[in-house]
Amino acid sequence: MAKHTEGPWSVICREGEWLIYGADNFKIHDTFNAAVNGMEIVEANARLIACAPHLLEVCKEAQAVLRQGLQWNRFEPGCRLDRLLKRLREAIEKAEGGRG
Numbered sequence: 001m002a003k004h005t006e007g008p009w010s011v012i013c014r015e016g017e018w019l020i021y022g023a024d025n026f027k028i029h030d031t032f033n034a035a036v037n038g039m040e041i042v043e044a045n046a047r048l049i050a051c052a053p054h055l056l057e058v059c060k061e062a063q064a065v066l067r068q069g070l071q072w073n074r075f076e077p078g079c080r081l082d083r084l085l086k087r088l089r090e091a092i093e094k095a096e097g098g099r100g
Contacts, residue, residue: 003096004052004053004056004095005024005026005028005053006022006023006024006053007022007023007053007054007057008023008053008054009022009023009028009049009050009052011046011047011050013043016039017031018030018031018042018043018045019046020050029046029049031045031046052095056092056095056096059088059091059095060092062088063085063088063089066081066084066085069081070082070085
């Protein structure tokens, strides 16, 4: 699977259309369905999409920190931290084209 466009991504509204650009000014996505969903929802969706690279980076960092913490401490299988690590792994895999 191909790697995503590197972040950071930015959001620009031009003539009622929300455009999402990568760091190299490459247009990644545009949204124009305000008539169906309303402009506020379209803007919120565009901002969430533009935040995706940062969210992926933070998920990877959190996963590494939690794994390190689990190495030093004993936790019961299935505890909240164990479940959180599983969810982080699944989200990262999904974002990178895996099964997730």
